[in-house]
Amino acid sequence: MLIGVIADDFTGASDIAVTLASGLPGEGGLHTVQYPGVPDSAAERHVEAGVIALKSRSLPADEAVTQSLAACEWLLAQGCQQIVFKYCSTFDSTDKGNIGPVLDALRQRLAAKRVVVCPAFPAMGRTVYQGHLFVWDKLLNQSGMEHHPVTPMKDADIRRVLQRQSTTPVAHLPWKLVNKGNAVINEQLTQLTETEPQLIVVDALHDEDLIQLGIAVADDRLISGGSAIALALAHNQIRAGRAAGNPQKLAPVAGPAAILVGSCSGATRGQIAEHQKRWAVKAVDIDAVMEDKVTPQQLAEFVFAHQENHPLVYSSGTPDVVAEIQQRYGQQRVSAKLDRLFGDTAQLLVQQGVRRLVVGGGETSGAVVSALKPTSLQVGQEIDPGVPALLAGGEVPVALALKSGNFGRQDFFAHALAVLAGESASDIGN
Ligand SMILES: Nc1ncnc2c1ncn2[C@@H]1O[C@H](COP(=O)(O)OP(=O)(O)O)[C@@H](O)[C@H]1O
Numbered sequence: 298m299l300i301g302v303i304a305d306d307f308t309g310a311s312d313i314a315v316t317l318a319s320g321l322p323g324e325g326g327l328h329t330v331q332y333p334g335v336p337d338s339a340a341e342r343h344v345e346a347g348v349i350a351l352k353s354r355s356l357p358a359d360e361a362v363t364q365s366l367a368a369c370e371w372l373l374a375q376g377c378q379q380i381v382f383k384y385c386s387t388f389d390s391t392d393k394g395n396i397g398p399v400l401d402a403l404r405q406r407l408a409a410k411r412v413v414v415c416p417a418f419p420a421m422g423r424t425v426y427q428g429h430l431f432v433w434d435k436l437l438n439q440s441g442m443e444h445h446p447v448t449p450m451k452d453a454d455i456r457r458v459l460q461r462q463s464t465t466p467v468a469h470l471p472w473k474l475v476n477k478g479n480a481v482i483n484e485q486l487t488q489l490t491e492t493e494p495q496l497i498v499v500d501a502l503h504d505e506d507l508i509q510l511g512i513a514v515a516d517d518r519l520i521s522g523g524s525a526i527a528l529a530l531a532h533n534q535i536r537a538g539r540a541a542g543n544p545q546k547l548a549p550v551a552g553p554a555a556i557l558v559g560s561c562s563g564a565t566r567g568q569i570a571e572h573q574k575r576w577a578v579k580a581v582d583i584d585a586v587m588e589d590k591v592t593p594q595q596l597a598e599f600v601f602a603h604q605e606n607h608p609l610v611y612s613s614g615t616p617d618v619v620a621e622i623q624q625r626y627g628q629q630r631v632s633a634k635l636d637r638l639f640g641d642t643a644q645l646l647v648q649q650g651v652r653r654l655v656v657g658g659g660e661t662s663g664a665v666v667s668a669l670k671p672t673s674l675q676v677g678q679e680i681d682p683g684v685p686a687l688l689a690g691g692e693v694p695v696a697l698a699l700k701s702g703n704f705g706r707q708d709f710f711a712h713a714l715a716v717l718a719g720e721s722a723s724d725i726g727n
């Protein structure tokens with residue numbers, strides 16, 4: 298294994314996995330496998346990039362650190378020369394962690410003097426300029442992320458957000474220097490860290506900035522960012538003659554399907570509304586969930602009764618509704634109950650024959666995949682930016698798509714089911 302990634306959630310893991318598997322256009326990528334949690338045995342020899350998906354974004358910081366260090370040890374034992382810590386392109390975290398504490402711990406473990414921090418993902422409108430994170434034309438704290446149910450983002454200055462979480466000094470590399478290309482970036486990163494280690498927030502507006510940054514840090518032991526930090530990482534390995542850039546293909550999976558959605562983002566709520574115009578949709582009643590009155594069996598019955606209509610089950614609510622529910626029951630209790638319900642439902646659905654599963658939301662995806670317990674996920678074609686088709690091996694293969702809350706076209710859910718089955722969008726009546 299050449300490159301090892303520690304991802305703080307499951308959708309983020311598949312986002313960076315497809316970036317590594319795709320590589321730069323015309324060059325090919327790395328043979329990439331996503332692991333749900335730290336594996337208890339060695340990776341297969343042909344794996345060039347291993348992405349460990351943790352559900353650490355919402356854990357207390359000390360637990361996130363312990364899990365991230367365990368992931369790092371396993372990746373090092375597989376031979377990785379470079380470790381990437383992948384967090385969200387909207388830098389999802391709280392003042393108590395977890396990005397800063399995990400970076401501090403990994404930096405010490407890997408004796409890294411300079412660690413780049415770049416959540417930019419230009420394909421999805423996330424750019425970093427003057428140390429501030431934008432989502433399209435809005436500052437992060439005015440983008441809707443200020444209402445996130447678990448990690449509300451109320452400050453767009455990534456330098457300030459990170460410094461509140463980290464004991465390592467935070468520096469900044471502005472775009473006017475990034476724009477000069479990889480040699481200048483490399484030189485600047487070294488200069489900034491001459492006297493002491495630093496976490497360096499790097500501006501990036503275009504994919505090309507991230508490609509130049511990726512080339513500049515080719516020999517860094519530890520780097521960090523959103524998925525676009527990996528744009529040039531396959532290129533670095535191919536250029537060094539350590540990888541050949543072979544494409545990866547997954548066989549399509551037919552059979553019963555279900556869509557489970559726990560993301561409350563504006564994008565996801567729009568996608569649910571679009572889905573509802575044509576297909577079968579069921580909202581779960583949160584009060585009933587909190588009183589244990591909603592069972593996986595009920596949800597499975599709905600799914601199997603509507604197989605012809607791409608059945609979708611969701612818990613998602615508007616910011617007002619979410620705030621009210623959280624006030625009544627407590628955020629952690631609500632999330633724990635919903636995670637459990639979606640995980641148990643996914644398990645039952647697969648037992649009863651579901652072979653294609655699309656999930657909306659990072660935490661929700663973590664709950665679903667953890668309940669299914671696949672040992673690894675093969676990475677296939679990109680369904681939409683940042684969302685690949687995945688294949689959970691085992692006795693019965695299950696095709697998965699794990700959609701980040703904020704990602705995906707308007708008709709994502711039906712489109713993803715079609716792609717997993719190897720159909721074109723027109724086959725589902727578009
Ligand atoms: N109606 C609701 N009220 C309160 N919390 C909810 C509701 N529906 C889902 N949640 C919780 O909101 C969180 C959404 O996070 P996640 O699944 O990661 O989505 P995203 O990818 O948009 O961040 C989960 O913890 C989920 O359990």
Ligand SMILES: O=C(O)[C@@H](O)C(=O)COP(=O)(O)O
Pocket residue numbers: 306308309310312313384385386387418523524658659660683700701702703
């Ligand atoms: O970087 C991103 O935006 C995604 O890869 C990601 O981490 C998604 O997290 P969720 O929005 O919680 O699904």
